[in-house]
Amino acid sequence: MIGFSRAYANGKVMLVTLLSSVCLLLPVASLAKDESTTPHWSFELKIGKFESALEDWDTYYDETPSLLKVGWSYKIFRPLEIGLSLGRMTTNGIGNLPIQGSIGGDVDFTLVPVNISLLYRFVFHENQLLVPYVGGGWTRVYYRQETGGGNKFEGSHDGHHIKSGIQILLDSFDKRSARNLQQKVGIKNTYLFLEAQSIEAKKSGIDLGGGSIFLGLLMEY
Numbered sequence: 001m002i003g004f005s006r007a008y009a010n011g012k013v014m015l016v017t018l019l020s021s022v023c024l025l026l027p028v029a030s031l032a033k034d035e036s037t038t039p040h041w042s043f044e045l046k047i048g049k050f051e052s053a054l055e056d057w058d059t060y061y062d063e064t065p066s067l068l069k070v071g072w073s074y075k076i077f078r079p080l081e082i083g084l085s086l087g088r089m090t091t092n093g094i095g096n097l098p099i100q101g102s103i104g105g106d107v108d109f110t111l112v113p114v115n116i117s118l119l120y121r122f123v124f125h126e127n128q129l130l131v132p133y134v135g136g137g138w139t140r141v142y143y144r145q146e147t148g149g150g151n152k153f154e155g156s157h158d159g160h161h162i163k164s165g166i167q168i169l170l171d172s173f174d175k176r177s178a179r180n181l182q183q184k185v186g187i188k189n190t191y192l193f194l195e196a197q198s199i200e201a202k203k204s205g206i207d208l209g210g211g212s213i214f215l216g217l218l219m220e221y
Contacts, residue, residue, distance in 0.1 A: 038126070039188045039220035042073045042081070046195065046216025050089050050111075053200070053207040061093035061109060067212055071115075079121050081135075087113045106148035111208065113141045113199060115161055129169050131191070136162040141201040141208040157208045159201030167191035167218060189220040 050067040057063075071085030093107040119135030139161045145153040170190045171178035181187040193216050199209035 038078065040075050042075070042083075042218055042220045044071045044073075044085075044193075044216050044218040045069075046071075046193070046214040048195075048197075048212040048214035050210055050212050052210040054210075060107070061091050065089050065091035067111075067113075067214075069113075069214070069216075073117075073119065079123055081117075081119045081121070083115075083117045083119060085113075085115045085117065087111075087115075089113075108146045110144045111141060112143075113139055113161075113201075115139050115199075117161070117163070119163075121167070126189070127169070127172065129172050131167040131169065132165070133167065134162075134164045136160065139199050139201055139209075141199065143208055157201040157203040157206075159199060159209055161197060161199040161209075163195055163197040165193050165195030165214075167193040186221045187219045191218040191220075192216075193218055 047066060047068050049064040051057075051064060052061070067087055067089040069085050069087035071083050073081040073083030075081050089111045091109050093109060115137060116139075117135045117137040119133055121131050121133040123131045137160065139159045140156055141159065142156045143154065168191060170192055178190065181190065193214075195214040195216065197212045197214065199211075201208040
């Protein structure tokens, strides 16, 4: 857990530093006005490691379970997007139920974070190789605990999230495949991205949030 915490903190510092550096180096150019080439929607799929903010998490559950997320965004204008994302994290534990404050034997624990975000991408032209971004917004985290004895506890907490990252335009590395994707299925740009995200969702002293570092794929259409 300590190792991942350091990696997560270092990852956030790296992303912020990279974001600042790239913004200084990027050319300030006008965005393309051609509606036939400018995308309006995007879809993303990402997976990362989740470090829970629950106390004693590593005592009772897997230290860094995987969190899978999918998301859709609409571009209000080229750099600014509003988006919805859904995630799922499932892990196993034994002994204590941190949410309920009781002993529960074998435990299956599931988190489903739902985010509504505003995201700003520092994109200045359509063929830009590196695109830094920052964002944040409202979050609701749903949870479910099931014990080996058949007991089930469910609920949800409201909160907020922040995120930052950098996207790498894959079209630049294989222009022929990029043209085929655009002509056949309407995908105009494809990005690989690295993202750091933090969720805070507290209620009655219990925080269902946590930190994650994601690797993902984004397609604009």
